[in-house]
Amino acid sequence: MKVNVLAFGIAKDIFGGSSIAVELTGDDTTANLKSTLETAYPRLKQLASYMVAVNNEYANDTLPLSERDEIAIIPPVSGG
Amino acid sequence: MNTQIELHTEALNVQACIDWVMSPESGGIDVFIGTVRNATQGKTVQRLEFEAYEPMAISELNKITQQVFAQWPVQKVLVHHRTGVLQIGEVAVVIAVSAAHRAAAFEACRYIIDTLKQTVPIWKKEVFDDGEVWVAAHP
Numbered sequence: 001m002k003v004n005v006l007a008f009g010i011a012k013d014i015f016g017g018s019s020i021a022v023e024l025t026g027d028d029t030t031a032n033l034k035s036t037l038e039t040a041y042p043r044l045k046q047l048a049s050y051m052v053a054v055n056n057e058y059a060n061d062t063l064p065l066s067e068r069d070e071i072a073i074i075p076p077v078s079g080g
Numbered sequence: 081m082n083t084q085i086e087l088h089t090e091a092l093n094v095q096a097c098i099d100w101v102m103s104p105e106s107g108g109i110d111v112f113i114g115t116v117r118n119a120t121q122g123k124t125v126q127r128l129e130f131e132a133y134e135p136m137a138i139s140e141l142n143k144i145t146q147q148v149f150a151q152w153p154v155q156k157v158l159v160h161h162r163t164g165v166l167q168i169g170e171v172a173v174v175i176a177v178s179a180a181h182r183a184a185a186f187e188a189c190r191y192i193i194d195t196l197k198q199t200v201p202i203w204k205k206e207v208f209d210d211g212e213v214w215v216a217a218h219p
Contacts, residue, residue: 004205006133008215009203009214010203010217011204039101041152046218048218053136053201057136057139072133074133074205075214076216077197077199077201077203077216078202078204078215078217079130079137079173079196079197079202079204080172080196080197
């Protein structure tokens with residue numbers, strides 16, 4: 001399954017762009033997306049933390065993903 | 081409507097924010113104004129750059145304001161946040177809360193800014209003479 005992943009803040013610097021296409025092999029969970037991304041972009045693991053958002057909601061690790069979802073990587077927020 | 085949540089690419093108008101929450105039923109208005117500081121940990125800041133995941137930021141801010149109405153007897157709540165490049169002294173965020181009595185307005189206003197900083201997908205980059213850093217990105 002191929003998913004499109006939006007990136008913001010430092011994630012944009014790490015991915016080298018504001019969105020990337022990711023081929024997911026194995027299960028279709030958020031956890032698998034995170035481990036796939038961390039393998040391809042090891043700098044993600046150096047962040048204080050990061051979350052995955054699916055369709056504008058924070059997602060837990062077991063959430064199943066589909067190709068139609070709007071998926072985003074949310075590095076530590078710092079608004080205000 | 082008792083809630084106004086907006087992201088702006090241009091300067092925020094603090095007086096207009098206060099005017100919007102004012103009502104004849106209000107006995108107090110609490111306003112938080114977040115501004116761009118000229119230094120962080122002793123290092124001179126040139127400017128800040130704010131980026132938002134806009135639809136999700138609006139959605140998360142809506143959740144916060146719904147929590148506020150559930151927890152405190154407040155009348156109107158406004159959150160305006162900047163995006164883009166901000167110079168020293170510019171206003172990055174305005175939160176205004178009106179209530180019949182001051183305690184609810186103070187507490188709700190503080191809850192909104194504290195929660196915003198934890199959950200709302202907005203990021204700021206500090207730009208220095210010799211580089212730049214995304215705030216809070218690294219431990």
